[in-house]
Amino acid sequence: NAGVTQTPKFQVLKTGQSMTLQCAQDMNHNSMYWYRQDPGMGLRLIYYSASEGTTDKGEVPNGYNVSRLNKREFSLRLESAAPSQTSVYFCASSVNGVGGYTFGSGTRLTVV
């Protein structure tokens, strides 16, 4: 009964470093999402995947790439981290039906 699992929970990067945030869900959901949460900004959609094999840009995709590895996993990659990418990142999934999304517990990323 894990739901949506994100790793790592915390990360500090230097400007220019790269990293991949991992997300996996065990609910057989079709759709998966990456959001970032910043103070006073609410949640903003970075990328989403409506189904296995498809990905699309959200509101704030610049500086990020994603991979929908299989139905369970949806990763977010920062190729060259910038201080503006300091944020809390949430992965979510949805079955495509009623009930909204299930969120992971978040990854707190600091870029120095």
Next chain:
Amino acid sequence: GEDVEQSLFLSVREGDSSVINCTYTDSSSTYLYWYKQEPGAGLQLLTYIFSNMDMKQDQRLTVLLNKKDKHLSLRIADTQTGDSAIYFCAESNDSGGGADGLTFGKGTHLIIQP
């Protein structure tokens, strides 16, 4: 594009009712949601309402929807210290798992006074 507005803060006394308000602009919204975020945690779905409903009640939670005014509210009866959190209003114009994600408000910090 779509927009969802909420007040940033609400302070209530323990035992009183809390009413958190939300307005949205998308007239084709199909589902409206309330999420709760406790410190250091992810968002937890509290409740949702379909756009053809006026009200939904679930224990201490009551959701009211005025579709004409595009106004949604969440009432928490007998507010407890455990209700202290950020509450997010969100809307979607499809079944909720659609391609372009939910649109979230910026969240309302509910502060409980003893």
